[in-house]
Amino acid sequence: MNSSILFKFVSITKKPTVTLSTILVVFFLIGCNHNKVLVKNHQHEQLNDKHETEAHHNKEIFYSLPGLKHGLMQSPINILSDQSEKGEHNVTFDFKDEINNVQNLGHTVQLDFEPGSTVNVDGKIFEFKQIHFHTPAEHLIDGITYPMEMHVVNTLVGQAEEETTEYLVFSFLFKMGKENKFIDEFIHLIPGDKNESEDISTGAVNLRNLVDYDPKHVLNSYFYYKGSLTTPPYTESVNWFVMNTIIDASPVQIQQINKIQGDNARRIQALYDRPVSNK
Ligand SMILES: [Zn+2]
Structure with a gap:
């Protein structure tokens, strides 16, 4: 080798x-x-x-758990339509549909009502105060989460200052569908900066344009229960009317509102044997 x-x-x-x-x-x-x-x-x-x-x-x-800090009547809830009982409320409106302001509150978009519009529910008179939005929706119906929820907030008329404010909230759930005329009327007026507000001239933004038929018909089908505010201080003095008619808004409209306020839905809370009625 x-x-x-x-x-x-x-x-x-x-x-x-x-x-x-x-x-x-x-x-x-x-x-x-x-x-x-x-x-x-x-x-x-x-x-x-x-x-x-x-x-x-x-x-x-x-998001405190109900029963630990905030009592047993918290909102929102998952409404189980099968487990709700028939029960109608006497609802009559004295509604002027005058929205005079839109605010970018950072955590929500809010529209304010001119004073003087009221709703009578079972003999109690509530005054329309404001409208605001949650993305995604807070209330679920039969476990379904919708992309947006609108709260029309009213307070009981004639309460003493030291009394706990009694609220009545009409809640509207939205699905992605055709463009919503009501949203279209104010979406370009929302201030770009947080905590800014913009005056709205009467008649420019009309809640009746939420649907393309008489909005009172939306009240033909709803769920009612007693719950709380879904933001601090979670006061348990809210009469909730969650509409069973799902409203259309375009994906772009829902995205635009979500872009301003972010995800601001409180998680669902336990029902604790509260009755939920339906019409
Ligand atoms: Zn709300």
Whole structure:
């Protein structure tokens, strides 16, 4: 065997040796990296736990469990139509449909009513105050979450200042469909900056354009229950009328409102044997 042959032999035999040791080193490194990944994942989980604890702590402010801090009549709820009982309310309107202001409150878009529009429900008179939006919807019907919910907020007329304000809220759920004329009337008027408001001249924005028929017909089918405000201080003095007619708004309109206010829906709360009636 001359030296060149020897060299060839060595180089031939060495090649697989190098390759094998390289493979072993690679496997070893992969093994180490895998362990590192596991450690990293573990650390990540710990971080996640920390974040979740913090998030849970924050949620305590906004999403306290009913019965622990806010009583047993919290809103919103998942309305189970099969488990609701027939029950009608006597509702008559003295509604002027005068909206005079639109506000970008950061956490919601709000429209204000000119004073003087009222609704009589079972002999109690409530005054129209404001309209605001939630994206996605807060109330669920039979477990279905809609992309948007609109609250028309009214307060009982003639209450003493020290009394807990009694509310009546008409809630409208939206699905993605055709463009909504009412939303179209004000969406370009919403101020771009948070906490800014814009005056609206009477007649420019009309709630009656929410549907292309007489909006009173929406009241032909609704769910009623007693609950709370869905924002702090979660006061349990709200008469909820959740309309069973789902209103159309275009995907773009819903996205535009969501872009301003973000996701601002409170999670559903336990019913705790409260009766839900339907018409
Ligand atoms: Zn609301």
